[in-house]
Amino acid sequence: MHHIIIFLDGIGLGDDDPAINPFAVINAPTLHQLAGGQRWLRSTPYTETERSIFIPTDPRLGVEGRPQSATGQASILTGRNVPAELGRHYGPKPTPQIRAILDENNLFKAIIEANLSATLINPYPPQFFEVIQRGKRLPSSIQHAVLSANISLKTVEDYYQGEAISPDWTGIGWTTFLGYQDAPVYTPQEAGQRLAKLAQKYNLTFFSTWITDEIGHRGPFEDGVAYMQTFDGVMEGLLNEWDDDNGLIIITSDHGNLEQQGDRRHTENDVPTIIIGKERHRFAEGFSKLTDITPNLLRIMGLAD
Template identity: 30%
Template sequence: MLFLFVDGLGLGGALEDLFPFLLDLSPAPLDATLGVEGLPQSGTGQTALLTGENAAKLLGHHQGPFPSPRLRPLLRRSLYAWAKEKGLKVLHANGYRPEYLRRATEGKRLLLSAFAQAASLAGLPLLPLGHPLALPPGFWEDPYGAGAKAAGLARAFDLVVLEYWALDLAAHRHPESLPERFLELTLFLRGFLAEGGTLLLTSDHGNAEEPWHPQHTRNPVPLVYTGRAGAFPRELTGVFPWLQVVLTCKMLKSDRNT
């Protein structure tokens, strides 16, 4: 399975024009507000996705872009840690520039996303760009080929996680480039699905679906899953326990077939 996390993707706004391919995949809506006033943010939203815990309520506010130290105990019990404990082969597929990792980890503040922190806390490596198992986090020269590579990785691992943050970056800083980013995502997804892989796609908050302003939104975010599953969760905190059930069922089915 590929868990493609797309930072800053909400449902509504101009999405029908910007990203029609996503709507063809019949996304279910997830409430990203976490029951807290204000605009959802990446640090608390991603932590909620990965742990099933309401990080915004714990802090008393939405917080981003990077999780505060108070959220690290939650991230120690993330999807990555659970999957490893269950004996699953897990890959955090993002490739990082070495100079970026030095800046992000050697200063007074840890400038890593919740996904990167959770992977590292679970003992998974943060791979350098160019590693054979790594994918750039967007801006792919060949998006279709990158999707096909992701499908190959998903066949080799039980769970592959890729964090695509280029969309949120474009929405904040370069909204004129959003059509290019949405086309890139479309081609990536086409390349992945053409190889027959199972896809899970979701986000932490809305942003790019309303390109006429640079702020986050309170719109629901999409949940796409191309495998078989029961009822979908309705909010960010429901994704982790739902995914535990999905992956456990896949493990049981695999055991029966061996």
């Protein structure tokens, strides 16, 4: 089996307010279809379609305050209530205690220890590896989990060889911000097709982007609309290529942010989880919060009861 997790940092289910919520205005037929023809909003309930299940998901985990990335991502990847263990939501980068929790066990580690394969499909530029090595920057909880499973992070070479997917999907950021003028650029649909293809090489392919959270913090609103409309095209390409017998596609997030522009902070809203694939009902059994993702996926993979 080949499963995909698409992690979009900082997207929650907010108000149906076109002045502050990109999800209230985006033109995104594929994303809306995945929620039974509905927008991804606070008012959108648990919904089943022919191909997907949409589940509002609790990132608060019973801990007061605004959910943060380090504890949220660690909860997604361990199934443990990390903010409760820590006594608070914390982020963006993991504390030593959060890193120790991830080192004990995490989704990537469990898969590798079962002699299956997993990857973080996003490439990182040389500058990223340099600042990590010099200790100038801490890996995120997701990156830390990957490294602690001895999985290497993908590089710019992997991207040029077509073995990685850019966090902006099209790769345009490599040609502009990062200055790789001859880097490949794809349409959103092509990026989705490539993800479907690359996923055949691994038992778990994890896509992660921080861009959605960054737009949530800094705006502008239009960038949020543009990113989610690009993602709509990606999902169109991915679903056209994807055989539902092949495995699950899970879209999720760690906390809200993008859905409430103008306030610059994370929200306490539910986040959307969308599950596609033949085993989606079995995965969705009892699913309601971030800590359900890893145990439920390991159950589908036959690696947990």
